[in-house]
Amino acid sequence: GNSVTQMEGPVTLSEEAFLTINCTYTATGYPSLFWYVQYPGEGLQLLLKATKADDKGSNKGFEATYRKETTSFHLEKGSVQVSDSAVYFCALHSGNTPLVFGKGTRLSVIA
Amino acid sequence: ETGVTQSPTHLIKTRGQQVTLRCSSQSGHNTVSWYQQALGQGPQFIFQYYREEENGRGNFPPRFSGLQFPNYSSELNVNALELDDSALYLCATGTSGRRPQETQYFGPGTRLLVL
Numbered sequence: 001g002n003s004v005t006q007m008e009g010p011v012t013l014s015e016e017a018f019l020t021i022n023c024t025y026t027a028t029g030y031p032s033l034f035w036y037v038q039y040p041g042e043g044l045q046l047l048l049k050a051t052k053a054d055d056k057g058s059n060k061g062f063e064a065t066y067r068k069e070t071t072s073f074h075l076e077k078g079s080v081q082v083s084d085s086a087v088y089f090c091a092l093h094s095g096n097t098p099l100v101f102g103k104g105t106r107l108s109v110i111a
Numbered sequence: 112e113t114g115v116t117q118s119p120t121h122l123i124k125t126r127g128q129q130v131t132l133r134c135s136s137q138s139g140h141n142t143v144s145w146y147q148q149a150l151g152q153g154p155q156f157i158f159q160y161y162r163e164e165e166n167g168r169g170n171f172p173p174r175f176s177g178l179q180f181p182n183y184s185s186e187l188n189v190n191a192l193e194l195d196d197s198a199l200y201l202c203a204t205g206t207s208g209r210r211p212q213e214t215q216y217f218g219p220g221t222r223l224l225v226l
Contacts, residue, residue, distance in 0.1 A: 043201055044217040089153050098167060101153030
């Protein structure tokens with residue numbers, strides 16, 4: 001079945017540091033890939049998505065590239081801010097199946 | 112903000128009780144999915160409704176049931192509550208089924224505590 005594996009947290013970074021959160025997937029067919037963010041006490045917000053191989057999703061300075069050869073969709077940001085502190089979820093959607101999420105990675109950015 | 116609202120925001124129940132959670136979808140969205148997010152975990156798919164009919168179900172027992180109304184709002188009902196049902200319950204709305212490229216919009220969730 002479909003599954004998503006993302007790096008375990010928590011990840012603690014200083015402001016302006018470079019961020020990478022790794023995500024790999026297993027899926028049948030041709031999945032669409034997503035990153036969702038969950039701020040403290042809130043629901044999930046779509047951060048970015050990519051629907052086919054080599055697509056790059058980007059939003060708010062975050063980027064992720066759909067790599068079919070390595071079945072990966074790593075999230076990156078060049079310079080994190082305190083306001084980026086949240087839990088980040090990698091997810092996939094394939095065929096007629098529902099969204100499948102990873103376990104989430106908690107990011108804490110300190111000033 | 113997504114325009115998806117959920118009520119109540121928090122709820123405390125005891126084992127064996129029943130609970131109803133509600134979700135109002137974003138305008139124009141005819142699909143609603145419900146997810147359970149246990150503490151420290153990613154959301155797990157419970158079921159989806161499309162045009163008032165169940166359109167897929169995850170690995171949850173029958174005591175988890177739902178409804179979708181003509182205005183596309185939705186309810187999640189859980190009977191015979193168990194301690195492990197304590198979680199954040201999220202609804203997500205979208206358009207026309209579960210195509211891979213469809214984006215789902217999540218509500219803020221209802222946090223349920225079962226004592």
